[in-house]
Amino acid sequence: MLDLVTAVRYVDPLRAGGSVPGVVETDDLGTYVVKFTGAAQGRKALIAEVIVGELARRLGLRVPELRLVDFDPAVAVDEPDAEIQDMLKASAGLNLGMDLLPGARDFRPGMIAVDSVEAGRVVWLDALTGNVDRTVHNPNLVAWHGRLWLIDNGAALIFHHRWAGAEAAVGKAYDLSAHALGGSAPDVRLADEELGPLVTVPLLEEVVALVPDEWLAGEPGFDSVDAVRHAYVTHLAARVVLSEEWLPEGFATPEQLREAERRRAARTRAGRPAWLQEVPDLHGKPSVETVWEHHFDEG
Ligand SMILES: Nc1ncnc2c1ncn2[C@@H]1O[C@H](COP(=O)(O)OP(=O)(O)O)[C@@H](O)[C@H]1O
Numbered sequence: 001m002l003d004l005v006t007a008v009r010y011v012d013p014l015r016a017g018g019s020v021p022g023v024v025e026t027d028d029l030g031t032y033v034v035k036f037t038g039a040a041q042g043r044k045a046l047i048a049e050v051i052v053g054e055l056a057r058r059l060g061l062r063v064p065e066l067r068l069v070d071f072d073p074a075v076a077v078d079e080p081d082a083e084i085q086d087m088l089k090a091s092a093g094l095n096l097g098m099d100l101l102p103g104a105r106d107f108r109p110g111m112i113a114v115d116s117v118e119a120g121r122v123v124w125l126d127a128l129t130g131n132v133d134r135t136v137h138n139p140n141l142v143a144w145h146g147r148l149w150l151i152d153n154g155a156a157l158i159f160h161h162r163w164a165g166a167e168a169a170v171g172k173a174y175d176l177s178a179h180a181l182g183g184s185a186p187d188v189r190l191a192d193e194e195l196g197p198l199v200t201v202p203l204l205e206e207v208v209a210l211v212p213d214e215w216l217a218g219e220p221g222f223d224s225v226d227a228v229r230h231a232y233v234t235h236l237a238a239r240v241v242l243s244e245e246w247l248p249e250g251f252a253t254p255e256q257l258r259e260a261e262r263r264r265a266a267r268t269r270a271g272r273p274a275w276l277q278e279v280p281d282l283h284g285k286p287s288v289e290t291v292w293e294h295h296f297d298e299g
Pocket residue numbers: 014016017018019020021033064098099100101102103104105106140142151152154
């Protein structure tokens with residue numbers, strides 16, 4: 001199991017993320033970003049955080065330390081937002097804590113140098129684990145002390161949302177042309193050669209064992225928690241050797257990304273009256289679903 005700490009103070013919600021994690025102080029004098037079991041994303045997002053985060057760490061990628069956080073909603077009675085209160089009240093017990101990286105900034109392409117080797121490793125891991133949330137608009141990566149850190153792996157392992165179809169999806173291709181690191185020329189082939197052989201059954205068993213029983217219990221179609229753990233290990237062990245089927249290709253180059261951005265800005269300007277032409281682009285963040293390819297297809 002991951003180390004267990006106890007929440008002593010709920011400091012603030014992090015509203016940037018859809019699941020509204022909270023900054024929480026704990027009895028080990030730590031400050032963690034806590035992802036709650038009562039959030040809409042549910043405990044499967046936390047299972048993915050543990051399995052993928054700890055796998056990433058063992059493969060040499062940077063992931064903040066993870067802890068189990070025993071949370072009593074009484075420590076957060078001062079939180080005024082009613083919706084957040086409901087979520088916190090539904091989260092009594094074990095939640096997931098990720099070490100807070102103070103001053104970390106959400107990654108944007110070009111913000112820090114990420115070479116093709118490192119980019120390739122992140123993309124490779126995302127492809128192996130089917131992470132659908134590592135896009136230019138929702139990178140779930142931060143820059144901290146000039147380096148890249150993986151802070152949200154909750155949208156990986158999508159197969160666990162429908163176990164009945166998991167076996168058929170084991171070699172499923174990974175298409176994420178809008179990947180946040182697509183502009184860094186990710187060397188996914190090199191990553192596959194280097195990291196693939198490291199993802200062994202014992203390593204997978206080790207990381208899957210870190211998930212607390214209570215998040216796995218009661219999964220429909222399984223007799224026991226051990227059977228669920230076994231299913232994760234089997235799926236990932238089978239997938240890792242099928243990389244020829246799922247290795248992603250065809251990322252947008254930095255030039256293509258810039259060109260897509262230029263066209264988007266031009267479209268925004270075209271829709272404005274003359275007196276608004278000189279106003280800076282106030283366009284909000286495009287939706288998560290935005291796929292750069294759609295932009296490329298247009299004129
Ligand atoms: N460990 C961390 N250290 C610093 N900032 C973090 C950390 N984890 C998350 N954040 C900040 O909070 C935001 C939302 O976190 P995230 O885990 O992506 O939540 P969600 O599950 O809601 O998407 C991130 O974009 C980042 O700015």
